[in-house]
Structure formats: structure tokens, C-alpha cells
Amino acid sequence: MEITLSADQELFRETTQRFLDDRSSIAAVRAFRYSPDGFERDYWRQGAELGWTSLVVPEELGGGSVSGHEVVDLTLVADAFGRRVAPGPLLPANAVAAALARSGSAQQQTEVLPGIIDGTIVPAWCVGAPTADGGTASGVTARADGDGVVLDGVQAPVESAVQADVLLVTCGMGDGVAQFLVAPDAPGVSITPLESLDLTRRYGRVELSGVRVPASTAVGVPGEAAADVERQLQLVLVMQLAESVGAAETVFDFTLEWAFDRYSFGRPLASYQEIKHRFADMKTWLEASHAIAAAAARSVQAEAADAAQTVSIAVAYVDEYVPELIQDCVQMHGGIGVTYEHDIHLYLRRATVNRVLHGTPADHRQRITTLQERVA
């Protein structure tokens, strides 16, 4: 997160934090363990009222940013989510809202987008991982068929797939990329829930078998959606980064406190040089993660020429070091750190899913090199 926020951003952040303190205590998060949905619709609608789903949508379409820097504003929500491992489809809601605001048809912008903004429509984004060549993979292909399009393929894991009211399916079409809005109950669509690592985030497998959709369901020009997909990907990654850094900071803070309070051999853990030096390393990883995650958000905000590479650099660093930081904090706790009773695993779960979804650090390292070749 940025070191200094504007007064409006501070207020926005506090409002979200207070709401989450009230509605999403750690006990409440734990209570979702066996819930099939992982969040409550009512909670999501109230969060949406606070602005969680409308920041990246322009005012004329019913959205609006807090500071004029909507991507940076969005990272404030994601940071607060990370600090409390909060539930809710923050990532797909904003990715799909951004897609519709940017390239949706007038009909999609009047019939679907308002529902996403007010939290009554939960979307899922069916997309694969970013690829080494700078594109995005998809398990789904589309082919033209008369005046419509037929979709075939499988995508997994897809966040909130089972809970979704609408699917944004990103797919290959000829040599290009296309995106379509598909109803989860359309003929040929089958969605199965997966076991999910995160306590509240749910994932499903989406199978499309000869799913026929009219041309009007296209978001953007079919075959020419690569730039939209890249933008959505950057937004999701920037949210994941802010969330993981927020989670890491929370874990770091309570583990530091633990090191002061826990005594062995008559002295606090915090007095051992081995432990102190590990905290020094973790502090460095944490500040570096803050710095590069904030740089990525600024870069996506500015639509900078090197935004894609900056985001990949941030993922390569943050998603490598944040899970290590949390694992090291588990180690500092000893046995209690690997129990279900301790809260640290809640954060490790979230940081781990963020590490592996939308490209692992290794995927993004390949991407960094590819993007470097393009500018060199």
C-alpha cells in the first residue's frame, strides 16, 4: 500500500475496515468452513454499497472512484480483505465489472453491470493462467455457428463458479481471444464444486459442452479481446497482491508480538539473535512487497507501457516471499502454528491461493523475460 493516502482514501479505508470488523470477525470467517457458498449475499450487497464493486466503473455507468485513482482505491479494499481474510467475490466482481464497463454492449451495461455494482449479481470469470508468451491461457474455445457462437471446453478452478449468477467466459477464437457472458444454467453448461483451500473462497470446475450463445453475448469484438483480458488480469493481480501484502503484514505483526511474549530458557524469543535476524529479513521482504505492489497498482492505474511487466515483477516477488514470510512465522510459533486452532493458517490459505491463481511466480518470471525482449 502507498505510504500516504489522501483524506478521502483514508476515510474510505476506515469505512471498509469498520464494516469488516463488524461483519467479518475471524470467528465469522471460521464459521464459513463448511458453508458451500463461503459468503452471505446480504453481506456482499452491503459491501457493494460501500463501493467495493463500483470503483473501476466510470460514473456515467453508475460507478466512481474515491480519489480519481480507482485502481489504487481498489487496492485499499483488497488490503483490508487481506488483513481480515475477508469473504466475498471481490476479484471476479471487479474483473467482470471492468470488462463490461470497458467493452460491454449497452444491453450488458444496463442489464448486468448495475447488478454487479449493487451486489445482487455475483459474476465468475472463467479464465486460465497468463502464459509465458505474454497472453492468457484458456481451456475454452469458441467457434462461429450461424448467427451465434458455440463454446466448448473446461476451465478450473474458477472462483465463485457455483455461486455465480453470470459467467464471463474468456476463450480462444481462431487466432484471437473472445469473451462471452454465459448464464450458468444455459444448456451444455455444467459446474461442479471443488474442494477449496481458502476458508471462504470457493472454486468450481466449469464445463462447456456445445454451449450455443447469441452473438449479442460477446463482450467486445470476438477475436479482438486480448487487450481487455490483459487489463482484467492486471486488475485481479493488483488486488491479489494488495491482499497478500495485507495478510503478510497482519501475520508479521502478531508474530512479532508473540516473539516478545513467548519465553524460553528464561528469555523472550525476541532476544535471540537468530530470531531477530529472521525478523529483519521478514521486515525487508514485507517492505519490499509493499513497495512493488504499490508500484504495480500505480502502473496499472496509469496504463503505463510497462504495466504488464511491472505487475509480473510484483507477482514474481510478492507471491514468492509472502508465503515464505508466513511459513517462517508458522515456524516462529512452533507446534501451535500448524494447528487449526491458531489463526495463522487462515492467512497462509489466502496467500497460497493468491500465489497459484492467475500465474505462479515462475509463470510470471517467464513473462518478465518475454516482455523485456519486446522492449529491448
Next chain:
Amino acid sequence: MTDVRAPEAIGDGDMESVESFRLRAREWLAASLRKGEPLGFRRTLSEDQELAFIERARELQRKIHDGGFAGICFPREYGGLGLTPAHLAAFNQESAGYEYPTILQVPTFSPCAAVLLEFGTEEQKLRHVPAMLRGDEIWMQFLSEPSGGSDVAGALTTAVRDGDEWVVNGSKIWTSGAYFSDYGLCLLRTNWDVPKHRGLSVFIIKIEQPGLELQRIEMVNGSREFCQEFMTDLRVPDSCRVGEVDDGWTIGIRWMFHERNAMGGGSIYVSGPPSHGGSRGATDPIFVLAQRTGRIADAVVRDRLGEAIAMRRVHTELSERIGAGMVAGAFPDTIAAVARLMTAMSEVRRHTIATEIAGPAIAGWDADDPATGLGLAYLNRQSSCIGGGTTEMARNNISERVLGMPREIVMDKNVPYRDVPKGPPSPR
């Protein structure tokens, strides 16, 4: 503490805007400096080449001074511009890709000039700071001694008062480039009968004078840039004392801060393209290496290369964040140790990656090999963890001064320094 905040010019209604300053800097740089690499340390030059290199750096500094761009955050009364860190950052960004006197930045401007500005007498500041900004004076730190590097306050080299002068005996070491420098900022023991930290004083010592003998040290990469100074009955006037007698550690603490801050890339007294960490947009030398070795199609090479590029950029972003956070008052000054540690982590990893990408050419190479020099650079890798305060000290500083964890137990507190246990004399 006033050091990291902008000089008094803040709030001055006449101050040039950052954007106007940036445009002026851009125009001046393009018209006045050559495109090229910054003049940082070149560890394998012959002595003649080295001296020519330093002369070139002095010329460039003079040019920058006369062009009105030296000492951007230095106070006006000492030859600076009295502008803000934002002006400095704009200038630094614009200076990327130009030949620049990087070698004169550290330690001359930080920590040496920074310490003088904070603790020097009016006369000392007026005499030396403008001369530094003109490129007329290059300064060194006379800090480490053969008996120990990290325990800086454990200095054995002693100054004894003799009327208006002090008589100095002992040895300082690891001064890089003392042979081409003009002055040393020197920490000396002035009292052996009080505890370690309470018997130190700081002096300005002219390098070329009787009583000071200089020896060069050959490093693993063949460089002879590091020096050791032997001081034998060296006489220093009392007017060259900085701060109070026996209160040198008050200065020492700030001195170490300025050093760490410069090492981490966050000092407001240092200007020009970042010497480590790299600036955004500039082509990464490891990328160039991978291209020239023809191994860039290899997936493993591409992975390591991605990591190297990422490390460099993260380091740059962290330095900027820490610099900005200190100026904004959001971070304590002690946070500079975080940037210092990151410098080492990034450098170490990048040296290792470069070695891996270069492959067998590390063992045997000819002059036009893209891997030329990399093997020797790898041998010298740990320098980034040692020079400017070791990473162990940085980790102590972060844990104790930033995170507030308990201090290490020491055996030299509240004991006259002459009674503190010491090892046998160093072989050097």
C-alpha cells in the same frame, strides 16, 4: 533530527516547481553531458587509467556545479540549491543514461558532507561543503580499523591533545580510493578511561601530509582501490575537530545512519542515476548477457533472468519508498537499514544468476566475451554484504532499532575502554 527533511527552503514561495526544474535539468543534461555509463567504481583499471577516471569525475562534478545542478538538497549557504527531495528525484530520473560522477557521491556527499552539515562548525562547513560540490574535494571515511569492522566504536587509533593540536597514532583501513582523495572524516579515541562510546572524537584529516602513510590493498578481483592508512605522530589542529571532545559517538550514530542510507539508495545528498538497483527502463546487464551468450531461449535461463530483472526493480522501488517514507516522517530514520539489507539481497542473488547464465565463460574467457569480468565480480560478491556496514549489523539494526527487539548483550558497557577484553593484534 533534520537531515532527511528538505533543507530550509521548504515553504519558500519562490521555489521553482519540480516540473520546471525537471525540464530545465533535462535540457541541460542533454546539452552538457555525454550519454554513457555512470562513473562508478571500476575495479580493474590500471593506476593511470584510474587517475584519469577520477579527473574525469571531478571535471563532470565541476560541470554539474557550474550548470547549477550540484547539491540539490544542500542548503544554499553552503553552495547547494536548497531544493526538495522531489526535485532531486526528478533530476535523478532525468540523469539516467548519462556519464555521471557517481564515484564522488559516496562517501563524499554522504556520509561525509551530511555529517559536516549536521555537526560541523560554520567555518568547517563553509570551507569544505562548497568545495565538495565543485568536485575540488573528495572525502573518505577513516572509520574501520584492522582490529574490527562492525564494532566501529571500538576504535583503537588514538588522538592525544597537545596544546592547539592533537597527535594521532594508529591505523585505519578499507578506505576505498584514499589515494586519490583529499580528506578523511576520522573517528578517533580521545579517552581510554571511560566506557567505549564515551571516549571518541571526530576529526577532519588531510590525507596528503607527513605522518600519514598510505598502503593499497589488493582485493580478490585484482582491484587495488582499498587502502590502509598508518598514522604516526600525525598532527591535527584542534580547529579540525568536529563536535565536542569525547562526544564523537553522538556523531558516529548519525554517521552510520548516513552511510546506511547512502548504501540503500535513499540519501538526499546523493544524486545521479542509481548506482545499484538500476533505474526503470534501463536495459538490465544480465538481460544483455543472456542475449549475447545465446542462451536466452533456454527456459531455465529465462526463469533466472525474470528473477534478476524483478530483484533489480523491487530494489529500486523499495529504495524510493523508504526515501519517501523518511521524508514524509512515516518511517523512522533507522528504516534505512532495510534498504541496505535489500541492496545486499538483490546484489548477491543477481551475481549468482549472472554466473549461472554465463556458464563456463566464468572459468575461461577472452576479452570480447560477454561474460568478461563476471567471474571476478562473483568472487567479490560478498562485498555487497560487508561494505557500508555488514548485513549482520543491518539485521541487528532492523530488529533492535526498527522492531524494538532486545539489544544484544555486550561486554564493554560501563567499563573503562582500556579494561575491555581485546583479541591479539591484527596481522595487518
